[in-house]
Amino acid sequence: MRFESTETYVATDDLAIAVNAAVTLERPLLVKGEPGTGKTELAKQVAESLGLRMIEWNIKSTTRAQQGLYEYDAVSRLRDSQLGDERVHDVSNYIRKGKLWQAFEADERVVLLIDEVDKADIEFPNDLLQELDKMEFHVYETGETIRAKHRPVVIITSNNEKELPDAFLRRCFFHYIKFPDVETMRKIVEVHHPGIKEALLTTALTQFYEIREQQGLKKKPSTSEVLDWLKLLLAEDMDPEDLKRDGSTALPKLHGALLKNEQDVHLFERLAFLARRERG
Structure with missing residues (x-):
C-alpha cells in the first residue's frame, strides 16, 4: 500500500x-x-x-x-x-x-x-x-x-x-x-477549479501571495481560503482587470474570503491611506 x-x-x-x-x-x-x-x-x-x-x-x-x-x-x-x-x-x-x-x-x-x-x-x-x-x-x-x-x-x-x-x-x-509555493498552488487550484483562465489565476495568485507576505498581518490567508476566493471570482465572472486595486483601497476584491479579522482589514486600509498621502 x-x-x-x-x-x-x-x-x-x-x-x-x-x-x-x-x-x-x-x-x-x-x-x-x-x-x-x-x-x-x-x-x-x-x-x-x-x-x-x-x-x-x-x-x-x-x-x-x-x-x-x-x-x-x-x-x-x-x-x-x-x-x-x-x-x-x-x-x-x-x-x-x-x-x-x-x-x-x-x-x-x-x-x-x-x-x-x-x-x-x-x-x-x-x-x-x-x-x-x-x-x-x-x-x-x-x-x-x-x-x-x-x-x-x-x-x-x-x-x-x-x-x-x-x-x-x-x-x-x-x-x-509547508505552505505551498506558487507552482504547487497552481496544481492545487487546477484540481479544484479545472480550466481556470491563466491570466486570472496569475493575477489572483500574485495578489494572494502579496497579502500573505504583508508585514503585520495577524492571520495569513490559507490554502482553503484562496480556493474559496477563486470560487467567488469565478462565480462573479471577474477578469484580471476587475482585480486591479484603485488608489482608494489596498484591499483585494471580495476580501472577506481572505481576511478574517478587522485588524487585518484596517492594516490594508491604512496602507492605502499612507500610499495616497505619499502621492499627494
Whole structure:
C-alpha cells in the first residue's frame, strides 16, 4: 500500500514519503502546519488512496484520552437498577466504545484520524502513549483486554497551538506541511477549479501571495481560503482587470474570503491611506 496524490488532493513528494514511511514503520504520523493547509483532508485522502475506511476523532479542549477508549455510564446503570431493569446485570450494556476501540475491533485495517490533538489538555497525548504503542487497552469494568485486530494507520494533526510532550513526539513520525509555493498552488487550484483562465489565476495568485507576505498581518490567508476566493471570482465572472486595486483601497476584491479579522482589514486600509498621502 503506497500513498500518492489523488484526483482531488495534491501531495508533495516529501508529504507522500512521510505518509508511506509512517505506514511502513507502523508509527502514528504527526502532521503539523498552518490551519487550512489540508491536514485533516490528508487523512481522508490517505484512506481513499489506500482503500481503507476512516474513523475520525475530533479533539476539543474538554476531550479526555479515556473517551477515545471507552466511557462507563454509571449514572444510567444506577437509574436502571432503581427501575428494576434487567440490563443492569450486564455491565457491558453501559460501556460506550470510543474511537480507538472502534478502530481496534474493526475487521479490516482502518485509518484513525486524531484531529487537532493540541486543543486538548497538555497531558492528553501522554495519556494515549501506551495504547498507541501496544495497540491494546484494558476495560476494568468488564475485565477484558481490547487488542487491535489490525494495526490502524494513525494520523494525528496539530495546529501548533501548544508544545507536545517529548515522549509523545518520540513515538511519532513527524511531518510539517509547508505552505505551498506558487507552482504547487497552481496544481492545487487546477484540481479544484479545472480550466481556470491563466491570466486570472496569475493575477489572483500574485495578489494572494502579496497579502500573505504583508508585514503585520495577524492571520495569513490559507490554502482553503484562496480556493474559496477563486470560487467567488469565478462565480462573479471577474477578469484580471476587475482585480486591479484603485488608489482608494489596498484591499483585494471580495476580501472577506481572505481576511478574517478587522485588524487585518484596517492594516490594508491604512496602507492605502499612507500610499495616497505619499502621492499627494
